[in-house]
Amino acid sequence: MPPHILIVEDEPDIQRLLEINLTREGYRVTVCGSGKQAWEKLAASLPDLVLLDLMLPDLSGVELCRRARADARLAELPILMLTARGDEIDRVVGFSVGADDYVTKPFLIRELLLRVRAILRRRAAAPADEDRLDAGTLSVDAAVGKAWVAGAEVPLTPQELRLVALMMRQRGRVVTRETLRAQVWGEDDPVSLSAVESSVKRLRRKLGAAGDNIETLRGVGYRLRAEG
Numbered sequence: 001m002p003p004h005i006l007i008v009e010d011e012p013d014i015q016r017l018l019e020i021n022l023t024r025e026g027y028r029v030t031v032c033g034s035g036k037q038a039w040e041k042l043a044a045s046l047p048d049l050v051l052l053d054l055m056l057p058d059l060s061g062v063e064l065c066r067r068a069r070a071d072a073r074l075a076e077l078p079i080l081m082l083t084a085r086g087d088e089i090d091r092v093v094g095f096s097v098g099a100d101d102y103v104t105k106p107f108l109i110r111e112l113l114l115r116v117r118a119i120l121r122r123r124a125a126a127p128a129d130e131d132r133l134d135a136g137t138l139s140v141d142a143a144v145g146k147a148w149v150a151g152a153e154v155p156l157t158p159q160e161l162r163l164v165a166l167m168m169r170q171r172g173r174v175v176t177r178e179t180l181r182a183q184v185w186g187e188d189d190p191v192s193l194s195a196v197e198s199s200v201k202r203l204r205r206k207l208g209a210a211g212d213n214i215e216t217l218r219g220v221g222y223r224l225r226a227e228g
Contacts, residue, residue, distance in 0.1 A: 003048035003120050004028040008038040008064070009082065010056055014105070018051060021109050022116070035059025039067065042074060049120060054083035054094065062097050069098035078119045082107070095174040095220045122172045122226050133168040135224060138210040140165050149210045159184060160203045167214065172226030174217055 005022055009015045010033045022029050030047065032038050035056040042050075050068075054061040061081060068074040081099040094102045101115050131143040137150040142165045147154045156164070162184045167175055177193045180200075185191045200222060204211035213225040 002026050002028050004030065004045075005116070006038065006041060006047040006050045007031045008033075008035065008050060008056065008061065009053045010034065011053075014053075014082075017109065018112075021113065025113060027116075035061065035064045038064060042068065042077075046073065046077065048123070049078045049080065049116060051080050051082060051116075052099070054081055062093055065094070065097045065099055078123055080112075080115060080119060095217055096176055098174075098176075100173050118226070119172075133165060135168050135171055136210065136213065138164070138168070138207065138213070140168060147207075149207055154206055154208075156203070156206060159199065160206065163199060163203055164207070167222060167224040171224045174221055174223045176221035178221075180221065 005027045007015060007018050007022070007029060009018065009031070012033075015031050015033065019029050019031050030041065032041060036059050038050070038052070039059065052061045052065060056064075061083075065079055065081070068077055068079065078100050079098065080101045080103065081094040082103055082105060083094070084105040100119050103112055103115060131141060133140045133142065139148045140146070140161065142161065145158060145161055147156050147161060147164060163180060166180065166183055177196045181191060181193065181196050184199075185196075200214065200216075204214055207214075215223045215225060217223060
């Protein structure tokens with residue numbers, strides 16, 4: 001069955017543009033014009049991808065994305081944000097609440113379709129074995145607590161192993177500093193965000209060339225390149 005895409009967009013012309021082109025590409029498409037309506041549809045069934053407008057008349061795209069990431073059933077749902085505004089702050093906000101990617105209006109439909117394909121391809125390629133993780137020359141076996149780069153073992157602390165494993169499981173997606181702090185150190189650990197940043201820097205150094213694939217999104221968090 002072809003992937004199902006939920007379009008959440010309040011502008012009729014853009015709704016129609018997206019619906020026509022995505023349907024032509026062979027996707028199953030559902031369209032809704034408000035955040036509240038989208039939340040109801042997500043409660044009823046789970047799509048393969050959401051195209052989510054940032055500015056909606058009722059429940060904003062940012063709030064909808066935040067709610068989805070806080071819901072265990074929707075936490076891994078791919079979300080591609082759309083916005084008419086191109087400010088850096090809007091891109092940062094989108095990533096900070098868990099969007100997988102971001103397209104600014106007016107957009108080229110070819111570019112958007114390529115982004116959609118890339119996100120769906122990453123989702124389909126997600127590793128079935130949660131303990132054994134591979135990304136380019138980097139490999140991690142979370143069960144035995146070991147990491148390798150180009151076949152050579154790299155000595156990492158348990159904390160560093162948790163850091164890199166989390167980013168590998170979220171490969172191609174932004175992982176916020178707050179998420180790293182909560183999932184690697186725990187909610188009750190008072191570690192600062194600057195300590196998180198320092199730990200990622202040390203991890204990069206230890207991983208050598210493989211560490212270059214960990215991108216920094218200033219003020220938000222980190223992303224392990226999908227092609228890395």
